[in-house]
Amino acid sequence: MAAGGGTPTAPGPRASDQRSLGTTFAYPGLLYPRVTDARPPTPAAPVDTGPAPAVPVADTPDSPDQPAGPDRTAGPDRPDRTAGPDRPDRPDGLDTADGSAGRLRKFRPDIEGLRAVAVVLVVLGHSGLALPGGFVGVDVFFVISGFLITRQLITERSARGRISLAGFYARRARRIVPAATVVIVATMLGAWRWVSPLRIHSTGVDAALSAVSAINMRLAQAGTDYLRAEGPPSPFQHFWSLAVEEQFYAVWPLLLVVTAALVGPARRRSTGPVAVLLLVVVAASLTLSAVLTPRSAPWAYFGSHTRAWELALGALVALGAPRLGRLRPALSAQLTWLGLAGILVAACVFGEDTLYPGLVAVLPVAGSALVIAGGCAAPRRGAELLLRRRPCQLVGRVSYSWYLWHWPVLVLWPLASGEPLRTGEKIAAIALSLVLAVLTYHLVENPIRRRPVLARRPALGLGLGLASSGVAVVVALLVVQAAALPTGGPTATTSLAAAVGASVGPGPVSAVSPDGPAGPGADPAVTGAVTVRSAALTRLIEQSLDLGDLPGGLRPSLEQAPNDYRSNRCYTSITSGTPTDCVYGDPRGRRTVVLFGDSHANQWFNAMNEVSRRNGWRLVPYTKGGCPPADYPNFVLETLKRVYTECNTWRADVLGRIRALSPDLVVIGSEARTEAMRVGPGGMTKVVRDLRSTGAKVVLIEDTPYPGFDVPDCLARNPTNVRRCIVRVAGAKLTEPQRAIEIRGAAAGGAMLVDPVPWLCTKNECPPIIGDTIVYYDKSHITGTYSTALASYLGPALVRLAG
Template sequence: MSAAGLDSRTGWVGRAAEPTLDPRGAAGRERPFRPDIEGLRAVAVLLVVLDHAALGVRGGFVGVDVFFVISGFLITRYLLRERATTGRISCARFYARRARRIMPAAALVIVATTAASWAWLSPLRLRESAREGIWAALSLINLVLARDGTDYLRASGPPSVFQHYWSLAVEEQLYLVWPVLITLAAGLAGARSRGGRRAGDEAGRVRPRGADRAVVIALLAVAGGSFALSVIVTARSAPWAYFGGHTRIWEPAVGALVATGTASFGRLRPAVASPLSWLGLAGILTAAFLLDRGVPFPGVAAVLPVLATACVLAGGCAAPALGAELLLGRAPLRLLGRLSYSWYLWHWPMLQIWAQATGRPLALGQRAAAALASLLLAVVTYRLVERPARSRPVLVRRPLLGLGLGASCAAAVCVSSILAVALVSVPGGTAAGPARPLGDPASAAHVHDPAAAESVLRADLARASAESRFTGVTASPLTSLLARALRVDRLPPDLTPSLGTAQDDRQANRCLAMFAQTAPAGCVVGDPAGRTTVVLFGDSHASQWSAPLDTIGRERHWRVLLFAKADCPPAPYRDYIEDALGRPYTECDTWRADVLRTIARLRPNLVVVGSQARDRLAGRGPGVLAGLVRDLRATGAAVVFLRDTPFPGFNVLDCLARHPARISACAVSIAASRLASSARQIDNRGAREGGALLVDPAGWLCTADGCPLVVGNVLVYRDWSHLSDTYARLLAPYLGPALAAALHAGPSGPARAPVGLWPAAEPGHREWRILVGDLARGPA
């Protein structure tokens, strides 16, 4: 939150709270107290809270931009006044003032949030939250969030309970250098400015001189450079643009520019100042109700709330009788403005911990209750912590004590967070045991003979076709094992991978290209000297099959090349928007084109395509994927399309850690697994129309009653949707025969393939696809 802990006064901390001048001001005079700013802070925090609580203001995130502009205005006005009255800027006094105002309340909320995470969240989330709490206390959380936002494997996790601290971090990073910037600019302005003084009159009005012109020039340079970066980075990487200080500094710089012109704005005629302030307030509200998260932000879109806030500040300098202060200066808004910092600190963890503890989104009444409860906590925090810490006379007089208070608060956060991590116990242990096999791999050896595979398939097809209706999950050799797993309630003591290490159980995904990468890595697994070349091509849902393909390649002497990129559909959908980047995924297009050229040059024997079924692409129809499959077959390769795996849609590790004695509560129902989603069916249809053989892994993961998350002692998923390497590798004896059958068919397609005829999900269609459960008859 911006303008954290600041009031609307320019005098020394500890001055009387009441204004010392007529609130209407006098022409050209700078008012020590600005009721309109206090009310404007209330508007900003209301927008943010209503947005985060989903209470009807979809663009309330612009409240943070309002705070940034207010903060730049107040801080710069304070520094300019100090230089005018004392001839210098005391960095020690400035940093001590910031520490007193920011750290006590911030540290209290961090410690309380960590304790609440210990009480109500899973042990795994507590570990993550404790680490993030340390980064928040050190004012570096924005960099962590920007990094995680560009990491595909982290970006889709639950929001951090300390995510809202990013704006505090941006401010503190900015104000680490702000007084130095102003001092240097003034010091380089010529002989008179180097003296460090400028004239002021008895009313406190500041008259710009050479030093002030130098400050304005410096602020213009900072604002212009940062805004240009904001536009550029927003188009390239939304997380870094949103959380980065380099793309946000122009916003407080705009407020600072208004501060340098306070005297000039104070001489505005009421006929100009009044409409200007109302126009600014209207602009802020317009941005809040028109913008949403579909608009690239900050970038150009941030201009509206930033300039609107500047208009309110500038118009209010003249204190026009009919200005926006008529509304903003009302007692309720001013009271809420004083509470805004503490309310901002409390509201987000209240909403997030409640939702994450229950494991489901909050209802409207619950969100409203969380917002009100956090406001009550803000009242207590303001009266007992925030106000005493910033106004205690001994702390005001002795800057070193103020700095020591801030350092002590940060140290307390670090110690409490480290203790929380050290004391938490993760169910299931931290040392994994050896994985129990799902069946006897030797039992599938007969399918190395394509003729035997076809005979087995047709015999089992008659049995499978006798089912009363299509459930989306065919029977497989693992059905009985999966059914037993659904009835297990306790985590096994030798769980592998353990919950504490499962997130990193993706060694075979080392070749997954991240967002910024455009050149295909082309990692080789299996038997590098093999004469049969197999290519795995797709996104992270394709990459999760890297481990079994490595095993299959070594056993069958296949050379396997891996081409997979995070959240990059293998089919060339135009203008595909990557959520984490907040823009068209051009890196995906470049990478895909390079991969397709490589495949054409390699002329592999088999291409295995995998992709997440994306609901937002369902409206594009099956034609794009069908065209991709035809292009791949034109290279002379047989093509297999791996149907998308069941989708838990929640963090599996967190759920199991919360319910170690009732893991069946975390099982995924068929209805929730997206197996019957329209996006999945359209992908399947496109692959079928293009001539691919379809392999459905659902039978290895689910029964008609649901999908277990632990099978034997093996963890099936490592996050919200991706298989663990350990479980995927155990599926090699079942995937291998299906791929061998596809190789036997060759590029001519289903007509020559040992496949079965099975009813498709779409009425009126018939679908050729490999019944993977019937090709590999291992014991259940």
């Protein structure tokens, strides 16, 4: 939820993943009814006092939910004729503590223009065209929504003496759900056509959760699952902000009703108790955001508990609107320009490196509040001079629909074309989404909101919302059922098990030559590794490069492949700093072996478990997502967008436990991280020496080749041309400097090296399927099934090295 540009690739909880098209997590916010606001009285129009007339606010044709056209816009050059003593049929808005009320503007052109600013920031940020901090548009929408909804609720209480919960939820339903349903259904149909069959189930779940305003929970959870953080982006990710708002408004009207009941009739018209409640929400939620952002960025970004303060601040502005309407024009004008400047500065300065939301979110949130607060006085020289311009008004009017459409178009376009979005295509995608937004506004959003029968009968509005959400869920389920994974052709002629069986035994152990898989000119440290070569496996790898059609009988199946990594129960998540002790292999074995490292060590768990069982070893795995075994001070995990303190804590704890174990052998594995280029080989050397000081022998399994794309997804997309999913050795990160640095550091510390590349590749290419087995479960980790098969090669290498 930082930002960045690019085209849709694999997702992750990174802030960059959350804020731009090139990553997993996208966001803007929406949900904004049109309601009245206070305006300062003129000398000719004295302030009204006393209770407001009991007018049915929500059910009149001019209710707050109804849009006002340009001809009804009040401003410096157009007198406001919608409220005041001469128009007693308009509700007078909020009662202040002393019972006075300000005059109202029926329509706020500055807020309409602010919506335009927010949606443009979001669209530009998500497309990657400009403004990497455009994700702050979501904060602008949250404040607007908090202001308008609270004004609507308190105005209704003032006019009627009570709040109709049925009426409120009915207005929300007819305002939000129909347009969202159209987009969800259309996007699911597009996904049926263009999204990989392997991802259609996940996409359908996202669609259903979007329809019931729960998608933010799923995104937060996905953002903390390091092993699944690299999937392609969902076309429904942007619904998270709508889910946050709906969750807030499921509770907020109830709190107002309960507060009114608790304070009693004497103080029911006072806004004081509500203000106290909002101040508590702001303080608590902002504190949670500040504390949680550096600890668990996905939950801080997508959680309604860490975003509630933004809506509550908008609500506080609503409570103070009558008094704000009496500010001096010069001061109120300055506030609006200052607020707008704060929003734009945040959009320009924030980016993918910003730890967000946290305290830095105060800048765009406070800026939005200042624009709205200053606008209560309708200053003639305020930011409204810019925001009320016709382009801003037109874009603001369709901003909700544009927000709904922009992300699905940006995600599905490259899937349909088969190519990443270039600048011209991004502009075209944005234009297409705007056209769809205008059509949706005029054909769906506005007609349904203006339907008199729905306004008069809340039950119909609620029924419409429930039925629309139900339609979206049903369509999602039907598409999931209709989308079938490719079954493959005839079963592979040679199974991996047969090739492995032909080479079971000690086998020859030989050094990799300088012109081996690492390529000519590789670092000398690389060439000191050992590997077990098998003629049968080598032939099978070469044969597998000639696969045309997807073979049948795959292990694991395409459907199972993305989850073929969950065998190790003690794998530690990125949010935990405490290791768990587990024993695998032969629990009664006389020799103890430790597997230690990050997810690229954990990919060898299945092989190590099998090797340990065969050799009577006791296996103790210590692996943690994104946590390299090397000592890299101030290591920043991109997923969390901060120093990975949990890794430092976990590593120190694990090293202490390994010393207590006094193992015979420690096998380490690690992703070749760019951090090695900053620290140098010393980070790996230090840890290897610490491990060897326990009396254990240390072996580093060098990193496996990187496909750089999701392999099962590629296979599902290309069932008749498997060769499109072949990994080129030259582009598989085998010759990048960080790999050589880590290997050099391990060797300098006294570690022995195992090179796994000959078990996956020929000299130039790595097939995605070897025999009947899928090799990778994502874009960089080998499947548990293939890892198990490699026990027949890893085992002899470890026996040879460990003695």
